[in-house]
Amino acid sequence: xxxxxxxxxxxxxxxxxxxxxxxxxxxxxxxxxxxxxxxxxxxxxxxxxxxxxxxxxxxxxxxxxxxxxxxxxxxxxxxxxxxxxxxxxxxxxxxxxxxxxxxxxxxxxxxxxxxxxxxxxx
Numbered sequence: 001x002x003x004x005x006x007x008x009x010x011x012x013x014x015x016x017x018x019x020x021x022x023x024x025x026x027x028x029x030x031x032x033x034x035x036x037x038x039x040x041x042x043x044x045x046x047x048x049x050x051x052x053x054x055x056x057x058x059x060x061x062x063x064x065x066x067x068x069x070x071x072x073x074x075x076x077x078x079x080x081x082x083x084x085x086x087x088x089x090x091x092x093x094x095x096x097x098x099x100x101x102x103x104x105x106x107x108x109x110x111x112x113x114x115x116x117x118x119x120x121x122x
Contacts, residue, residue, distance in 0.1 A: 014068070014093035015086065022068040022090055023048055024098065025055045031062030034101045036094065036121075038087060040112030043073040064100040066090065070117070087117045 006028040011021045037055055039046040048067040055065040070086035071078040087108070094101040108118035 014090045017071055017086075019069050019071045020086055020089065021048070022066045022094075023055070025059045025065040025067070026100070027059045027062050027064060029062055030064060030100065033062070033105050033107070034064040034066070034094075034098075036087075036091065036106065036108045036118075037065055037067040038108065038110030038114030038117045039067070039069070040110060040114045041072070043083065043113050045072065046113070064098075066094055066098070066101070083113070083117055084120050087121050091121060 007024075007026040009024040009026075012024060014020050014022055035058055037048075037051050037058070039048055039051050041047075048069045051067045055067050058065050068087065068090045070083045070090075073079055073083065091106070091108075094106075095103060108121050109115075110118045
């Protein structure tokens with residue numbers, strides 16, 4: 001598979017917490033659609049970087065992809081609904097700051113915890 005990425009911007013801050021960062025993958029030739037890719041990890045582990053190959057596959061199909069981190073649920077901190085709020089904050093940041101992301105062309109995907117968070121925002 002040949003992946004043609006026009007630009008990759010890493011660790012863009014979408015909130016005030018150190019975990020609230022996203023990576024933005026921009027295709028060389030856009031299909032006009034965008035995806036928010038949410039990692040899994042049982043609420044307490046994982047990172048957006050583990051989704052790089054998935055992001056690359058979608059970029060190869062012309063999607064603009066934002067792979068996001070969210071605050072992990074560790075011990076008694078960042079419990080539900082923190083992660084839901086983080087996904088919503090990332091969505092709002094993307095709509096406000098990235099022209100490739102509009103309410104009409106965006107989809108949310110993820111596996112495991114990321115799938116739950118995607119369904120929440122839907």
